[in-house]
Amino acid sequence: MSLGNTTSGGHSGTLTELSNAIKDFMDDIKAKGLEERVLGLAFSEFGRTIKSNGNLGTDHGVAGPMFLFGKHINPGIFGINPLIPAPGTINPVVSMQYDYRLVYQSILQSWFCILKK
Numbered sequence: 001m002s003l004g005n006t007t008s009g010g011h012s013g014t015l016t017e018l019s020n021a022i023k024d025f026m027d028d029i030k031a032k033g034l035e036e037r038v039l040g041l042a043f044s045e046f047g048r049t050i051k052s053n054g055n056l057g058t059d060h061g062v063a064g065p066m067f068l069f070g071k072h073i074n075p076g077i078f079g080i081n082p083l084i085p086a087p088g089t090i091n092p093v094v095s096m097q098y099d100y101r102l103v104y105q106s107i108l109q110s111w112f113c114i115l116k117k
Contacts, residue, residue, distance in 0.1 A: 011057075018042065022069055039070040039111050043100065050084055050094055063094040066103060 022040065029038045047064035063082070079097040108114040 018067075022067070026069065035071045039073065039107065040068065041103075041107070042067045042069075047094065047096070050082070061094055063096045066098070066100060068103075 022042065025040070026035070026038075029035050043066035044064045047061040048058045049061040050058065053059050082094045
């Protein structure tokens with residue numbers, strides 16, 4: 001990775017590291033015969049803006065990706081990519097499409113069978 005390269009910089013490397021870690025974890029789970037019992041979730045505790053902050057990065061924002069993984073997860077991408085306006089007119093705030101608390105609630109209800117009171 002080259003510092004300053006916006007197509008393969010630090011974020012790209014971090015996502016590759018996350019992907020490899022999830023794969024290794026799930027391979028271990030499968031080898032132990034536990035894949036029927038495991039659901040994984042990975043996300044950042046904060047979202048990001050879409051406008052560069054001048055340091056080859058972005059600032060904290062509202063929206064960000066969430067990854068769920070496991071044998072019983074329906075594969076695919078949910079949500080829509082935000083429209084990014086032309087440079088100079090960029091609104092750095094990307095709206096949240098799915099509230100992480102509702103995702104947690106769904107997991108608690110559907111996976112752990114904990115009913116909402």
